[in-house]
Amino acid sequence: MAEIILHHYPLSLFAEKIRRIFAYKRIAWRSVEQPMMAPKPDLTPLTGGYRRIPVLQIGADVYCDTACIARRLEQLQPEPACLPADQAGLAALIEDWADHRFMSQVVPPVVVELLPVLPPGILIDRAAMSPAMNEDVLRRAAPHALGQVRLSLDRLESQLRGRPFLLGDAFSIADAACFHPVWFLTKSVGKSVGKSVGMSARLSAEIEARPALAAWFARVEGFGPGDVRPMTAAEALAIARASEPADVAGEESAAGEELRPGDAVTITADDYGPEESRGVVARLSATEITVRRRDPAVGEIALHFPRAGYRIRKQ
Template sequence: MAEIILHHYPLSLFAEKIRRILAYKKIAWRSVEQPMMAPKPDLTPLTGGYRRIPVLQIGADIYCDTACVARRLEQLQPEPACLPADQAGLAALIEDWADHRFMSQVVPPVVVELLPVLPSGVLVDRAAMSPAMSEDVIRRAAPHALGQARLSLDRLESQLHGRAFLLGDAFSIADAACFHPVWFLKQSARLSADIGARPALAAWFARVEGFGPGDVRPMTAAEALAIARASEPADVAGGEVAAGEELRPGDAVTITADDYGPEESRGVVARLSASEITVRRRDPAVGEIALHFPRAGYRIRKQ
């Protein structure tokens, strides 16, 4: 199998979600560090416009959004499992809550704390993705958001009382999704006290952090692009078109996130399922690419 390549940057919340899964599963991976802000000239040839981090690359197959990335990793290495079959629905609900509501509570207060050390212009860049990410809006949102985040920390503390992980004795996608907002909170020395004040939460955090960095080696963006250029999409077979589905393989579509980030990715539908879509696209820098997206959280428009 082609190498597993993660395009990310160190301070990315969502990349930390995937880094925890890779470490837990003991999957060897290559690290390509991408810029925190646009432009991302070594990423867009792979994604066709999608600029969020992280992005998983396996040859010429590109997986966007951590929901899609996590599930592909589970397919590639089912054990140890991150998607418990008997609690898959509950795990996915917690994942969605953490990736959206909990994350949105944590980001404003932490960003305000980190502004003196963040790259200049980072909030101008984020405001281009959504007006809610402008510096003025984030500063005004921070006090209320922190209060809401503390309520969420209390809920996690309650859920973790008497258990090692959120769903029981084993780590799952629920833990990975809840870990990354707590990890981001710890980037502020002042706000990290909120974790230490909750003993079950602090012990759980140390447990997940204890997986370590995993089996990771650096790779340059140029090397990753060369791998894509020398490869052909491999994960495009299968899939069943559900009754009543408006899209069909061969349809030209655009794919855009439904919450923030106006960038579009375009392609021709190669595979459909109830939960994911795969499109083929061609780029002069890398040739033919297969882009994989979850359907939840994305607007897919037939052209």
């Protein structure tokens, strides 16, 4: 199988979700560090308009959104499992809550703390993706958001009392999804933006005040960095150019489905980020869509998205 390549950057919340899964499953992977801000000239040949991080690449197959990435990793290496078959619905509900509501609570207070060390222009870049990332909006939102964070941390503390992980004895996608917002609150943020600024004592104290949560955080962090080696963006693009899409066979549209293989579509996130990706439908299931697209820099790519959280429009 082609090497597993993650396009990411160190301070990305959602990339940390996938990095924890790599470490838990002991999957060897290659790290391509992408810019925090647009333009991303070494990413868009793979994804079209999509600019979110992380993106998973395996040859000429490119997976967008951590929900899609995590499920592909589970297919490639089922053990140890991150998607417990007997609690799949509950795990997915917790994942969705953490990736959307919990994450949206954490971002304002953390970003306000980070303002002195963030790269110039990053909030202008993020405000183009979502009006909520405007500096004035973030400053006004931060006090209320921190209060909501405390309520969410209390819920996690309650769930973790008497058990090592959120769903019981084993790490799961629920833990990966809840870990990355907590990690964003507690890590030493300065190193990730190239400046010597330590972790926020005010925010990290919120974790330390909850012993079951703090023990869980240390447990997941204790998986370590995993088996990772760097790769340049040029190398990753060369791999895509030399490869053909491999993950395109399987499910087709179900009864009542308006879309069909061969339809030209646009795909856009339904929460933030107006960028579109375009392609021709190659495969459909109830939960995912795969489209083929062509770029002069890399040739044909199969682009994979979850259906939850994305608007898919037939052209």
